Amino acid sequence: APPEFIQMWPSTPTSGPGSLGNETVSPSLVPPPGTSKRTPHSIIIGVRKGGTRALLEMLDIHPGVAAAATEVHFFDWDENYAKGLEWYRRLMPYSYPYQITIEKTPGYFTSPLAPARIHAMNSSIRLLLILRDPTERVISDYTQVYFNRLENHKPVQAIEDVLVRNGGLNTRYKAIQRSLYDVHVKNWLLHFPLDQIHIVDGDTLIRDPLPELQRVERFLELPPRIVASNFYFNQTKGFYCIRSDGRERCLHESKGRPHPPVNSSVLQQLHSYFRQHNRNFYRLVGRTFDWH
Numbered sequence: 001a002p003p004e005f006i007q008m009w010p011s012t013p014t015s016g017p018g019s020l021g022n023e024t025v026s027p028s029l030v031p032p033p034g035t036s037k038r039t040p041h042s043i044i045i046g047v048r049k050g051g052t053r054a055l056l057e058m059l060d061i062h063p064g065v066a067a068a069a070t071e072v073h074f075f076d077w078d079e080n081y082a083k084g085l086e087w088y089r090r091l092m093p094y095s096y097p098y099q100i101t102i103e104k105t106p107g108y109f110t111s112p113l114a115p116a117r118i119h120a121m122n123s124s125i126r127l128l129l130i131l132r133d134p135t136e137r138v139i140s141d142y143t144q145v146y147f148n149r150l151e152n153h154k155p156v157q158a159i160e161d162v163l164v165r166n167g168g169l170n171t172r173y174k175a176i177q178r179s180l181y182d183v184h185v186k187n188w189l190l191h192f193p194l195d196q197i198h199i200v201d202g203d204t205l206i207r208d209p210l211p212e213l214q215r216v217e218r219f220l221e222l223p224p225r226i227v228a229s230n231f232y233f234n235q236t237k238g239f240y241c242i243r244s245d246g247r248e249r250c251l252h253e254s255k256g257r258p259h260p261p262v263n264s265s266v267l268q269q270l271h272s273y274f275r276q277h278n279r280n281f282y283r284l285v286g287r288t289f290d291w292h
């Protein structure tokens, strides 16, 4: 990592105005005439830390998209699922008949029950799955938990202490389990054909968002509306931000945090642990990725 990133680690996050992705709802009291709340036509099912918020906010540029404001956790949390489909529908945004509703809950991808439940709601739904290098995802997942614990004044552990057990890789660590994409995608393929699952390359979305967004437009059969001028690179943030409707906005500070440096032998162990799983995944989805 470049020195400035190492110096920034660890630091305490602050929140700033005008930021996105802080998962708050701004209730619109009077629905625009001609709109209604509808269950999603498409769901971003994960993966956690894959870039799900960026993908949803970038898709929301499209006039044909109505994005849910919060992570709903309907299909992965039993207590929410028990509240019924009507409860879920009410949490969706108001949309015009020509729009499609999209929600994102990254926990769905690794939930054993979510595929069957989503299928029961709508067997022809289009699923979006954004993935990134599994090792990077583990470190991002650790970083998220680290900062959440700091904010809640809970004790934190160094990354090597959670990744290593008895001299070997701690493969029972939840963040590692969540990066076994082959294991999780198998559950989805029991319920949905592959052509209903579009995989977004999260590493590419970070570097060059437009082509990934254009592929999603085609998958969702939306007319092409997202253009290069909807994105600009923010040097301070180190990520692309969004320009639409005359406004410029970056994702919340909790997105794109510097990652802690990780010992190279531990990194090697992660890479070799994921290697076979990645190959299995490529075979299952008929496509390869530039993962370690």
Ligand SMILES: Nc1ncnc2c1ncn2[C@@H]1O[C@H](COP(=O)(O)OS(=O)(=O)O)[C@@H](OP(=O)(O)O)[C@H]1O
Binding pocket: 047, 048, 049, 050, 051, 052, 053, 054, 106, 139, 140, 141, 143, 144, 205, 206, 239, 240, 241, 251, 254, 255, 256, 257
């Ligand atoms: N444009 C842009 N701006 C900021 N961040 C971006 C962007 N595009 C992708 N990303 C990556 O999104 C990662 C967070 O993923 P998620 O939104 O899926 O996280 S979460 O599961 O909802 O918590 C986040 O992971 P970290 O870098 O580890 O914070 C980012 O790398």
